[in-house]
């Protein structure tokens with residue numbers, strides 16, 4: 001089902017015209033209402049009225065995460081506080097959180113964007129949706145809650161944590177849709193097995209997963225464990241939260257709600273746009289945000305765009321599954337490694353369970369990478385010959401993909417850390 005036929009299927013020419021009109025307005029609006037933008041644009045000699053074509057966006061200075069932090073908490077809002085309806089914040093590992101604000105109009109748009117992605121994934125009025133993201137300042141739970149509710153579905157606001165209870169709720173309340181991080185979905189799948197349930201006794205049919213990177217292989221593993229159709233969707237607090245983009249049933253990229261969020265993919269070194277099919281850093285501009293417009297935000301997320309038509313009928317541009325973030329790329333002995341590449345290798349091997357950890361160290365001048373891998377079946381560790389064979393096989397497969405020799409450590413099933421929210425799989429102990 002297409003939630004907003006008008007905007008999701010409009011012709012490319014109409015979309016570009018709408019984006020240009022909105023871009024011109026939002027840039028002027030930000031300049032007039034947020035001293036931060038006025039100062040930045042004046043200093044850069046950028047005239048907010050000089051935008052004639054969409055390509056002119058390239059002359060606008062970027063906004064980066066530290067701009068949000070430096071203007072904590074309300075420095076970037078463009079309206080009086082009395083007009084705000086919701087305030088969220090992204091967790092951040094240290095210091096003050098990044099605060100994001102919504103007016104009533106922003107809330108409506110956010111809800112509709114999440115409804116669009118949920119509809120594209122296959123959520124219907126008749127569904128019972130269990131939201132297992134942590135409720136609170138995090139945008140994931142309430143954003144998806146609002147979107148699914150807008151479609152008329154029934155919501156179970158389970159929040160994250162207490163995984164045995166999650167399983168009980170899923171089963172007893174006959175949830176048909178699960179919303180959480182992909183790593184939590186995998187953990188829930190393991191818990192169902194551990195508790196001795198048969199997945200056939202559940203009514204689950206669909207999973208909406210986002211908020212962290214996940215490979216196709218990981219989705220296949222979740223789909224198998226939970227016997228569901230899986231969906232990937234993307235967003236970030238600074239821009240709106242979930243609702244920036246999501247896969248349709250064709251699963252060939254995530255449709256961007258480009259009438260609200262203008263995407264550019266740039267070479268992270270030259271800042272030149274890269275052609276479709278080439279990966280680069282995603283830069284997003286909110287075209288309609290009223291409470292806190294964010295112009296040319298460098299997301300650090302690495303993806304590529306696809307403007308070819310999609311079989312689903314939507315005409316909106318699609319972004320590929322994220323390859324990672326510019327700041328989670330590891331450079332090991334000069335070789336660029338994304339954790340997602342390691343995940344892709346591991347999840348393709350049936351002998352391996354869903355969990356892994358990557359530890360990077362440096363001895364002298366030599367980087368070392370160790371990959372701890374849970375085996376799918378503990379009996380694989382009993383026979384020494386089998387163990388060595390499996391370890392060598394993983395090492396070989398990693399080397400083929402990464403061009404790098406990694407140490408592999410096999411561990412018992414269910415021994416590595418599990419995650420209820422975003423996972424943390426890499427520990428870099430080098431003092432770089």
Ligand code: DLL
Pocket residue numbers: 090091139140141209210211212213214232233234235236237238241242243299301322325
């Ligand atoms: O994670 C918003 C969200 C919630 C999206 C629920 C989807 C579902 P933040 O906490 O601000 O917001 O984190 C944003 O998470 O820049 C990406 O690096 C990463 N991320 C989000 N979705 C995906 C995804 C929410 N589908 C940061 N695949 C972003 C890969 C993702 N990474």
